[in-house]
Amino acid sequence: MHPATASRALDPALPGRVAAETVRRVRDAADALGYRPDPTARSLRTRRSGFVGVVVPDLTNPVIPPIVRGIEEVLWTAGLACLLADTDNDLEREAAVVAELRSRRCEGLIVASATRSGETLEELAREDVATVLVTRDIDAGTLPLVAADDAAGVRAAVTHLAELGHERIAHVTGPLSLSTTARRLAAFLEAFPGAGRPPVVHGEAFTIPAGERAAAELLRARDGVTAIVAGNDMIALGCYAALEAAGLRCPRDVSVVGHNDMPLVGQVQPPLTTVAIPQYELGVEAARMLLARLRRGDGEQPPPRVLLPTRLVVRASTAPPDG
Amino acid sequence: MHPATASRALDPALPGRVAAETVRRVRDAADALGYRPDPTARSLRTRRSGFVGVVVPDLTNPVIPPIVRGIEEVLWTAGLACLLADTDNDLEREAAVVAELRSRRCEGLIVASATRSGETLEELAREDVATVLVTRDIDAGTLPLVAADDAAGVRAAVTHLAELGHERIAHVTGPLSLSTTARRLAAFLEAFPGAGRPPVVHGEAFTIPAGERAAAELLRARDGVTAIVAGNDMIALGCYAALEAAGLRCPRDVSVVGHNDMPLVGQVQPPLTTVAIPQYELGVEAARMLLARLRRGDGEQPPPRVLLPTRLVVRASTAPPDG
DNA sequence: TTGAAAGCGCTAACAA
């Protein structure tokens, strides 16, 4: 029997190209010998590596792991493995990581580390590398994106606070280099048309200390603020700290809404009202989009953008003002 | 110029095997053409894939991501990429995942999903596949291991409670299928030599509900218990819930100590006293151990075991009894 | 439906 015939027999994608009897014999022999086709040799021949690069900004950020799980699950089922790379939120490392992943002939890239100016990533679009962005977008808008509908989440948060009776609502943003911050800020501002600009301060990172510093600044002016929409949950916890330092209580004096619904924010004191995003589904959808792109071969014009619904989880950090 | 010469010129590991002038010319040409050697072809020839499989039980478990970061960082620096696979705490999936990783010719495996009986993994030892276990061990003890010194952590916890004046201390374990549970339980029992067996109940998973159920059972008997050493932080939070349901307060009525120091357990109410483990360093050390194993070629007899120090973080969930 | 032959891009061994 010839190797070529065996190869054909073992290829499930070939319908009647080979006799059923032969297929059986080949399979039996393969089982008996414990034969596993060498993926390297196959790759060399077929020009397909069988894996996808997954670039994350920081695996330690609680938003990321469920997304990666969603990606991994879908890709794995499709027979693709995940090469994981962490950029540690560093642009140079992102560039290095993407270069390495490309040189390793990844079939595609899923990138969760995008920053708005995204040099490295724009180049991927230009060179038509199969790429899908998750959560974080580039301003150029030249790459496919799967993200949560943050704007709707922020609108829901503002509406919730307004319904509780809040009139002076502030926003503590995350870092301005991220599209998530921009989207949330824009949605926040649009929720107050004409009514005089609401207070906005910027946190320089998605961390508790950064949130605390920004919120402290906000509270110094005070300005009648009775509620804060935070850029994310860490920022919200920073707000808690700043409120405590200022001798204010949450939610009695100031209500706080977070974003993401990360693990345990329902266990802190007070349990945090927050905008939940469908993290796992973001991963699943991003992987599916990449798979579709790989099957089609070339990029679509314009790149698809999918926004998944968010959900406001009301807990105890929001209450009527003066309550 | 011949391709073989070019290949040699581009290989940094070859000292004076090629003329400096030639090296320069080759490099210039390579740069000009944007030449990148094909890793697939190289792999086929050298029989080295350039990546390592990283098997995790559940990326969503907060203990895992920092470990993976440590692994990824070290491996990446060494020129190896990480193929990530999640078993979802499922033995069948672990078997499938390991098989797939092996068939993809990973140079080695780092496994964080081991269970004590670990069929699949014992086979790796038998077949001399380069493998390092992190955190979770198999009973057979036939594979290299990097883990935290949980026993010391539990001893520190018990000592801390004893010094506060607690005499009736209980243990709520995690799932018995895990070596971490066994190690912590053994250390706990050894801390009470002769003094009559202290109360022990078993949580069937490292989750808040499982911890709550187990702790509720414990509290039904009550039995004068004034302190609980929990199998991990999630179990500890389950204890919080059970205490609250039973109308008891922590730490006034019952003190609680967790294990792992996961994110935000310092923010819950009361802030959790817990045994911190060096997660990132576990990853770093596991990766280093694998690298050493790969360089040596064959397995050591007996397999190395490294325990990294833990640290008791005292917060507000522990206080003197009747306090 | 199967066999034969070629070649993916690289590097290791050997020869010059």
Added chain:
DNA sequence: TTGTTAGCGCTTTCAA
């Protein structure tokens, strides 16, 4: 120090 040759294990023409 460089050139030659061969072959890693597979799949894909093309021919039978």
